[in-house]
Amino acid sequence: xxxxxxxxxxxxxxxxxxxxxxxxxxxxxxxxxxxxxxxxxxxxxxxxxxxxxxxxxxxxxxxxxxxxxxxxxxxxxxxxxxxxxxxxxxxxxxxxxxxxxxxxxxxxxxxxxxxxxxxxxxxxxxxxxxxxxxxxxxxxxxxxxxxxxxxxxxxxxxxxxxxxxxxxxxxxxxxxxxxxxxxxxxxxxxxxxxxxxxxxxxxxxxxxxxxxxxxxxxxxxxxxxxxxxxxxxxxxxxxxxxxxxxxxxxxxxxxxxxxxxxxxxxxxxxxxxxxxxxxxxxxxxxxxx
Amino acid sequence: xxxxxxxxxxxxxxxxxxxxxxxxxxxxxxxxxxxxxxxxxxxxxxxxxxxxxxxxxxxxxxxxxxxxxxxxxxxxxxxxxxxxxxxxxxxxxxxxxxxxxxxxxxxxxxxxxxxxxxxxxxxxxxxxxxxxxxxxxxxxxxxxxxxxxxxxxxxxxxxxxxxxxxxxxxxxxxxxxxxxxxxxxxxxxxxxxxxxxxxxxxxxxxxxxxxxxxxxxxxxxxxxxxxxxxxxxxxxxxxxxxxxxxxxxxxxxxxxxxxxxxxxxxxxxxxxxxxxxxxxxxxxxxxxxxxxxxxxxxxx
Numbered sequence: 001x002x003x004x005x006x007x008x009x010x011x012x013x014x015x016x017x018x019x020x021x022x023x024x025x026x027x028x029x030x031x032x033x034x035x036x037x038x039x040x041x042x043x044x045x046x047x048x049x050x051x052x053x054x055x056x057x058x059x060x061x062x063x064x065x066x067x068x069x070x071x072x073x074x075x076x077x078x079x080x081x082x083x084x085x086x087x088x089x090x091x092x093x094x095x096x097x098x099x100x101x102x103x104x105x106x107x108x109x110x111x112x113x114x115x116x117x118x119x120x121x122x123x124x125x126x127x128x129x130x131x132x133x134x135x136x137x138x139x140x141x142x143x144x145x146x147x148x149x150x151x152x153x154x155x156x157x158x159x160x161x162x163x164x165x166x167x168x169x170x171x172x173x174x175x176x177x178x179x180x181x182x183x184x185x186x187x188x189x190x191x192x193x194x195x196x197x198x199x200x201x202x203x204x205x206x207x208x209x210x211x212x213x214x215x216x217x218x219x220x221x222x223x224x225x226x227x228x229x230x231x232x233x234x235x236x237x238x239x240x241x242x243x244x245x246x247x248x249x250x251x252x253x254x255x256x257x258x259x260x261x262x263x264x265x266x267x268x269x270x271x272x273x274x275x276x277x278x279x280x281x282x283x284x285x286x287x288x289x
Numbered sequence: 290x291x292x293x294x295x296x297x298x299x300x301x302x303x304x305x306x307x308x309x310x311x312x313x314x315x316x317x318x319x320x321x322x323x324x325x326x327x328x329x330x331x332x333x334x335x336x337x338x339x340x341x342x343x344x345x346x347x348x349x350x351x352x353x354x355x356x357x358x359x360x361x362x363x364x365x366x367x368x369x370x371x372x373x374x375x376x377x378x379x380x381x382x383x384x385x386x387x388x389x390x391x392x393x394x395x396x397x398x399x400x401x402x403x404x405x406x407x408x409x410x411x412x413x414x415x416x417x418x419x420x421x422x423x424x425x426x427x428x429x430x431x432x433x434x435x436x437x438x439x440x441x442x443x444x445x446x447x448x449x450x451x452x453x454x455x456x457x458x459x460x461x462x463x464x465x466x467x468x469x470x471x472x473x474x475x476x477x478x479x480x481x482x483x484x485x486x487x488x489x490x491x492x493x494x495x496x497x498x499x500x501x502x503x504x505x506x507x508x509x510x511x512x513x514x515x516x517x518x519x520x521x522x523x524x525x526x527x528x529x530x531x532x533x534x535x536x537x538x539x540x541x542x543x544x545x546x547x548x549x550x551x552x553x554x555x556x557x558x559x560x561x562x563x564x565x566x567x568x569x570x571x572x573x574x575x576x577x578x579x580x581x582x583x584x585x586x587x588x589x
Contacts, residue, residue, distance in 0.1 A: 003410075003483050009492045010411055013403035014419065017463050020400065024460035025426045028434035028441070035436070088332060091325045098329075104575050105333050108340075111571045113521030115539045116563045120343055123556060129355035131342055138359070166336075223430040226523040230543055247432050252528065257436055264433040271428070 029268075032261040040258035053262040063263070065238045066246040073157055073242065074221040081161040082213050085168035090198050093176050103173065106166040114163060118230030121159040125231075147232060152239035156228045163227070164220070168213045175209040176202060211282045218278060219271045243267050340564065347557040354553045369558035376555075377541060378533065379562055386537035388451055389458070389526070390519040396459040397466045397515045398508055404463075405470030406496050410482070426464040431524045439528055449532040457529070458519050466511045473507035474500060510577050513570070520567065538563050 036054070039047045057063055088106065092099055109117065124131040125146040133143035147155045179202065187201055203210070225244035232240045241249075243263065251260030346354050347369055348362040373379045408420065438457050439448070447453035477500065485495045501508075526540045533541075542563055549555050 003479065003486050004492045004495075006492050007411075007413070010407050010413055013407045013496075016400040017404040017467065018419070018422070020396075020456065020460045021422070021426050021463055023441075024438055024457045025429050025434055026422075028437035029429050031437035031440075032433050084332075088329065091328055095322060095325050095329070098326075102329050102333065104572075105336055107575070108336060108568075108571065111517055111521075111567050112564055113523070113539055113567070115521070115523045115542050116560050119542060119545070119556060119560050120339055123343065123346070123553060123560070124339065126553065129351075129553060131339070134359055162335075223432070225432075229523070244430075244432060248524070251436060261436060264430075264436075267430060268428070268433050271430070 032264050035258055036261040036265050038258045040261075041255055046258075049258075053259050056259060057262060057266065062238055062241060062246060066241045066243050069153055069238075069240065070221060070224075070242045070244075072153060073160065073224065074218055076157045077161055077217050077221050078214060081165055082168050082210070082217050084161075085165050085172055085213070086203075086210065088165070088169050089172035089176055090202060092173055093202070099173075103170060106169050108166065109163050110167050112163075114226035115230055117159050117163050118227045121155075122231050125155060147236070149236045149239045152232050152236060156231055156240045159231070160221075160224060160227050164217075168217070171213060172206065172209060175206040179205050207282070211279065214282070215275050215278050218274055222267050222271050222274075243270075343557050343560050343564075346554065347561040349554055349557075351552055351554045354557070366554075369554040370562070372552075372555050373558050373562055377545065377549075377559065379538065379541065379559070381534065382536055382538040382541040383566075385451070385530075385535055386520055386539070389454055389537055390516050392451070392455045393458045393462065393519045394512050394515045396455065397462045398512055400459070401463050401466035401470055401511065402501065402504070402508065403496070404467050405474055406500055408467065408471040409474035410479075423464050423467050426460070431461070435525065435528055442529060449530055449535055451530075451535060454526055454529045457525060458522065462515045462518060466515065469511055470504065470507050473504055477503055506577065509574075513574050513577055516570075517567070 035046075037048060037050055037052075039045070039049050039052070088102075092102055127133060127143055127145055130143075130146070132146060136143055183205070184201065221242075223244055224242055225248060228240050228242055228245050229248070233245070243266070247260055247263040247267065250256050250263060342359075345359075345361060348365050348367070350366060350368065353360075353362065404423075408416070408423075434457070442448050442453045447456075481499050481503070482495050485499055486492075490498070520537070521539065523539045523543060526537050527543065530536050530540065542559055545556060545559050
């Protein structure tokens with residue numbers, strides 16, 4: 001449908017976007033990748049060390065911790081964040097009234113910044129007067145320290161999961177609503193309702209969307225930064241250090257820019273690899289309606 | 290039922306509610322329904338209560354909070370809020386947040402709209418490549434680009450200036466905006482534009498006078514998302530804006546726990562201050578937010 005004869009406008013209208021994206025996304029990433037082969041303090045000292053930074057990745061104990069923590073968080077997120085969202089979406093589909101209300105409420109946390117949520121949970125976890133210890137007091141129990149080396153990961157996982165349940169919930173409920181009702185009619189007439197209906201009909205029909213949610217959740221975990229940074233700064237002793245926070249520490253606190261770039265490259269590579277794996281593993285036939 | 294029946298959604302014989310009423314085996318609220326409502330209300334509670342708790346505590350002094358954090362405040366104590374504005378300079382940060390996020394939205398809408406118009410209505414040799422470029426830019430997390438961006442900005446002396454943050458944030462949001470806007474513009478019937486071209490209008494005139502006004506809902510969605518994402522971003526402002534005068538509210542908040550870590554009342558007030566404007570925007574615009582998100586998400 002070529003109705004516009006004048007082609008000059010193409011360049012004119014595309015140029016600003018392309019320039020900004022090229023300058024602030026593609027070029028910097030290429031530079032990051034390039035610099036990951038150097039020892040660089042961010043200013044003038046820049047020495048080529050080939051794969052030195054990458055070798056350091058292997059021997060760095062903190063990286064191992066960060067990777068383990070990140071992957072643990074990923075599993076928790078898959079089960080509890082996408083899982084809860086799926087459960088809520090399916091349950092919402094079965095009720096007769098009030099769907100709109102729940103949608104509005106569940107989506108609410110997402111518009112709040114991770115920083116604010118981090119601070120909020122910091123207050124919740126507080127020893128003196130925090131919400132959790134307050135509940136313990138009401139039950140006659142002693143207050144406890146909620147963020148320790150053993151519990152830090154969980155303590156950070158809970159707000160992370162809580163924050164974005166609504167996001168996947170809304171995506172899933174929309175997908176469920178798009179299922180044409182005819183597909184259910186014969187099932188109902190056969191007497192299939194409730195749980196079996198969900199397992200055998202609803203879920204397979206939205207499997208593609210569930211896949212999308214999983215990929216989004218996984219790649220999101222790789223980038224997690226704001227929440228852990230605000231609540232624990234990666235402590236205590238790296239118990240809640242993730243790839244994102246570690247990259248920040250190395251680059252800006254320790255000023256080892258070259259190594260920081262290496263970690264960034266690692267994050268991107270992991271993201272691409274894991275997304276492809278998940279997509280391949282969960283392949284199913286294209287269902288269109 | 291014939292296999293080839295295609296019934297458009299809006300002439301469906303039964304609406305979803307009617308369907309549920311007809312085909313659910315209990316005509317009244319059965320056990321399953323009650324269980325469902327219990328679960329949903331429980332989750333509503335866990336979603337809302339932390340926010341309410343913070344709000345309540347922001348009106349208490351720190352001592353009151355330590356004693357009992359659940360009671361309603363004895364009086365609506367505004368000390369925390371006054372402290373926040375005076376000691377922490379929150380007013381200033383609000384202004385910064387507004388400037389930064391507002392400008393980012395403007396740039397994204399301006400450049401994104403133009404690019405989307407081209408992608409929706411023109412065919413040219415490099416089109417697929419450019420579309421891949423836009424799509425690919427969604428892949429880069431801030432970490433991968435922040436250091437060279439920081440170096441570039443430093444050389445251009447744009448550190449600690451609003452524009453130094455606005456530009457990278459615009460870059461980060463453009464891809465999302467272009468994809469959503471292109472999708473929308475493609476779905477506009479082309480007859481209106483054709484008529485204008487026949488009457489001798491130049492493409493840019495058609496864009497400004499016809500396409501833009503019709504695309505307002507999509508622009509609204511994109512603006513809201515861009516504003517939210519920019520307002521809530523912590524990482525980039527933390528790195529690029531080091532001077533307290535130019536820091537947006539997020540960054541200020543992240544410093545608060547180290548500076549005023551024991552003043553719980555102040556912290557609660559600070560959280561409330563940062564959340565309330567967002568809540569206001571959300572409740573007035575939630576129709577657009579949820580609609581816009583789902584339209585884009587399902588397609589890709």
